[in-house]
Amino acid sequence: MTLILLIEQVLNGLQAGVMLFLMAAGLTLIFGVMGLINLAHGSLYMVGAFAAAAVAGATGSFLLALVAALAAAAMAGALVERLVIRRLYGRDHLDQVLATFALILIFSEGTRWAFGSFPLFLDIPEALSGPVTLPGGILYPLYRLVLIGIGLAVAAGLYLLIFRTRIGIRIRAGENDREMIAALGVDIGRLYTGVFALGAALAGLAGALVGAIQSVQVGMGEPVLILAFVVIVIGGIGSIRGALVGALLVGLTDTLGGVLLPQLFGLFMETSAATRTGSALGSMAIYVLMAAVLVWRPTGLFGARA
Template sequence: MDLILLAEQILNGLQFGIMLFLMAAGLTLIFGVMGLINLAHGSLYMIGAFCAAAVAGWTGSFTLGLIAALAGAAAAGALIELVVIRRLYDKDHLDQVLATFALILIASEGTRWVFGSFPLFLDIPEALSGPVMLPGGIQYPLYRLALIGAGLGVAAGLFLLIARTRIGIQIRAGENDREMIAALGVDIDRLYTFVFALGAALAGLAGALVGAIQSVQVGMGEPVLILAFVVIVIGGIGSIKGALVGALLVGLTDTLGKIALPGLFGLFLDPAQATQVGSALASMAIYVLMAMVLIWRPTGLYGVRA
């Protein structure tokens, strides 16, 4: 494998990891602050992508599409929190799983009802389309570079929000002791709605950004949701830093595993068999990673709670 291919694959892994981070950040915030397992997070990703595709198709502007994705997913998140999730905080995790699974079904069929069963079209904006030449002779799609940049920007913004603002202090306090901050006069209901809508908006943003290079269709969120759960388990539940590190680890492991493993088996198996065995193992690589991290640190890399 030559160096250019390797460098390109590392960029691919970074880009994949950064998009996973946008999903995982919301999931881990919601789990950490509210103690809620939200299976419907993938539906918010889908709602973001559909809002972006619909608005971009209607106005012709990708930027307006992104704004619509943020607004639409945040609104859907706030609505879900007010109507359904609010009743689940003091229930056990099984009830939450059941209720949010129902939300997946409702969101999927609702989306199909509004937009139909056929995938929607969302294209990369003109200014960001096509490849660019990076130093070292690496040809790489500009849009994917922009995704890495946008994701890092959002990550920086989130760190500032959590570490430097009043609402960030409340969120961190809520993670530690929710009765106490309620007793100190923080409107906990409003805080929860805000955190849920924030997580939803991040998922919607990820859906819209990724929707432009993938297909915008019903059910697009669930595969990403599973990976996002792997990320927050690796990173430690409730930790934004853990989500970032976990997402990058998962992104790089998945991408590089797909390249390296079939090549490795090619050394002693015939090519057709090597690709089959190698790709089967490559799709397991992130779960092996998760298992190893959990053996080493049962609460995840940056987790504090068991």
């Protein structure tokens, strides 16, 4: 592997990582504040992607598509929280898993009914299309660099919201002692709805942004949801900083493992079977990483120590 190819794959890993962060941040917020296992979070990612594709197709504006993705996912999240999730607080995690799994089926069939079974395509805006030349003569797609910048900007904004605002104080207090902040006069129901809508909006934004570099189709959120769960386990449940670090680690490990391991096995053994073995191990790399982190830190990198 050449140095240029390695740098390109590192950038691809960073881009995948920051998009995973948008998913994992909402998921860890919801679990940390509400104690809720939300398997339907990937469906909100899909809702954002389909809303963006539909609006972009109707208006030709990528900016309006992003606004539509944020609004549609946030409204869907708030509606789901009020109608379904609110009845699950304090229930057994198995009840939460079954209820949110049912929501996956409802969202999937509803999306198929509204948009059909065929994939939709969201075009990269013309101003962001094409490559740019990086130091060293490396050509890299401008849109992917913009995705990295957007992800890092959202991470900074989320940090400021959680740690520098009164709303953030309430969110952190709700995570630590929800009964106490309710006794102090905070409307816990409105807080929960807001947190759920925020997490849904982040997932919808990720779906819209990624939808421009892959097809938008029913069920696209479930594979990303699995990776998001891996991220919050590695980073530590309830930690925004852990979600960012975990997402970057997973993105880089998945991308580099999928490229480097097949080449290494092929270099030493020079058989197709060796290359296939390397590909299989590359796919397993993120789970090996998760296991190693849990052996070292059972609560994750930035999770609270037991």
